[in-house]
Amino acid sequence: MANDKGDDVTEKFTGNFTQQEPIPEAGIEAAIAVMRHGRLHRYNVVDGEQSETALLEQEFADYTGAKYCLAVASGGYALGAALKAMQVQAGDAVLTNGFTLAPVPGAIAGIGARPIFVETTDQLIMDLDDLSAKIASSGSKVLMLSHMRGHIVDMDRLMQICDAAGVAVIEDCAHTMGATWDGVQSGRHGRVACYSTQTFKHVNSGEGGLLITDDADLMARATMLSGSYMLYENHLAGAPVETFEDIRLDTPNCSGRMDNLRAAILRPQIADLDAQIAAWAARVDVMTETLRDTTGLQLVQTLPKAVRVGSSYQFLLPDFNTSQMIDTVARCGARGVVLKWFGADTPAGYTSRHDSWRYADAQSMPATDRVLAGLIDLRLPLTFSLDDCRLVANIIRQEVNAIHQQG
Numbered sequence: 001m002a003n004d005k006g007d008d009v010t011e012k013f014t015g016n017f018t019q020q021e022p023i024p025e026a027g028i029e030a031a032i033a034v035m036r037h038g039r040l041h042r043y044n045v046v047d048g049e050q051s052e053t054a055l056l057e058q059e060f061a062d063y064t065g066a067k068y069c070l071a072v073a074s075g076g077y078a079l080g081a082a083l084k085a086m087q088v089q090a091g092d093a094v095l096t097n098g099f100t101l102a103p104v105p106g107a108i109a110g111i112g113a114r115p116i117f118v119e120t121t122d123q124l125i126m127d128l129d130d131l132s133a134k135i136a137s138s139g140s141k142v143l144m145l146s147h148m149r150g151h152i153v154d155m156d157r158l159m160q161i162c163d164a165a166g167v168a169v170i171e172d173c174a175h176t177m178g179a180t181w182d183g184v185q186s187g188r189h190g191r192v193a194c195y196s197t198q199t200f201k202h203v204n205s206g207e208g209g210l211l212i213t214d215d216a217d218l219m220a221r222a223t224m225l226s227g228s229y230m231l232y233e234n235h236l237a238g239a240p241v242e243t244f245e246d247i248r249l250d251t252p253n254c255s256g257r258m259d260n261l262r263a264a265i266l267r268p269q270i271a272d273l274d275a276q277i278a279a280w281a282a283r284v285d286v287m288t289e290t291l292r293d294t295t296g297l298q299l300v301q302t303l304p305k306a307v308r309v310g311s312s313y314q315f316l317l318p319d320f321n322t323s324q325m326i327d328t329v330a331r332c333g334a335r336g337v338v339l340k341w342f343g344a345d346t347p348a349g350y351t352s353r354h355d356s357w358r359y360a361d362a363q364s365m366p367a368t369d370r371v372l373a374g375l376i377d378l379r380l381p382l383t384f385s386l387d388d389c390r391l392v393a394n395i396i397r398q399e400v401n402a403i404h405q406q407g
């Protein structure tokens with residue numbers, strides 16, 4: 001069936017939005033080698049052996065340019081460990097994005113601290129005027145900055161604001177592994193950065209996390225927290241041994257280590273990351289070309305200094321009302337295009353938002369609410385070809401047009 005532009009408006013997309021690529025063969029072989037020798041625990045090494053986990057840490061430190069790197073059990077664990085390693089206390093106010101995913105406020109609440117949400121702009125980045133206002137009103141000394149969906153805020157201005165106010169920055173880089181701001185790796189502006197290696201991020205070990213910093217004391221504390229016992233000398237990107245003198249006795253063990261099997265799977269993926277980023281960029285370009293000039297559809301602009309990793313795609317339908325948003329999701333869904341809407345009153349899938357996090361104090365977020373009311377999100381797995389992306393974007397364009405015309 002064709003519409004008045006001659007488009008086939010019945011064509012369906014049959015791809016799977018949650019299907020990632022297979023693990024690279026080199027990772028499968030390395031994982032089998034680990035299973036064959038049986039030394040899965042990161043500190044279980046024979047004489048002269050470097051564990052897969054220690055090698056992963058060294059390679060990720062090299063990739064990002066950080067002095068120190070620690071591999072842990074999940075991205076959320078890394079965020080919690082970063083807060084504790086910075087000695088944030090229960091009851092402290094911690095600034096964070098009003099628009100992010102649940103593990104971020106969860107990490108703050110998990111140590112008994114209080115999330116203070118900062119407004120989001122229609123570029124899906126933190127509103128820096130609101131950040132300044134909330135620093136002043138809360139007195140908080142810590143910002144957990146989430147580069148939500150890979151959209152990077154003006155890091156020069158953000159760091160100026162935070163440095164001037166004595167606010168330490170933890171970067172949540174779950175969506176920016178490999179991304180850059182003005183040529184500098186995302187995660188290298190704040191005091192510490194946390195990454196996730198969970199299946200839906202940029203590298204896939206099922207579960208896992210990485211923490212990087214140049215701060216030796218912070219890294220020593222994070223290492224003890226992660227469950228290093230007194231084996232921290234077996235790290236290749238760890239804090240200097242003398243840093244542990246007191247820290248090893250003062251820091252509780254809250255085990256959350258990575259194991260050699262997952263590290264073995266990840267190492268070849270870190271080596272491939274830049275090629276994967278280029279593949280994502282090509283998919284994002286096709287989406288943007290196809291969606292551009294769709295009436296009523298607003299693209300999300302990336303700031304000129306940011307290089308985004310396009311593992312997901314977002315756009316706004318600012319003038320659509322609730323029933324039109326529901327219609328968009330339903331009509332695209334009927335044609336095989338799985339969209340997530342962040343504006344729904346009831347959280348579904350990964351779309352919870354600040355007012356669904358009832359463990360945090362209720363906060364008025366009018367600007368963020370306005371953005372989320374029109375925000376659509378979709379995954380872009382690398383199993384999609386460029387033609388797949390063109391079809392997905394065409395379906396979205398056609399259905400948005402149709403709903404727009406109904407008025």
Ligand SMILES: *Cc1c(COP(=O)(O)O)cnc(C)c1O
Pocket residue numbers: 074075076077100101103104146148149172174175196197198207208209
């Ligand atoms: C996935 C994610 C995390 C945490 O990752 P897990 O490894 O699942 O704990 C943190 N922040 C954001 C924005 C995420 O999407």
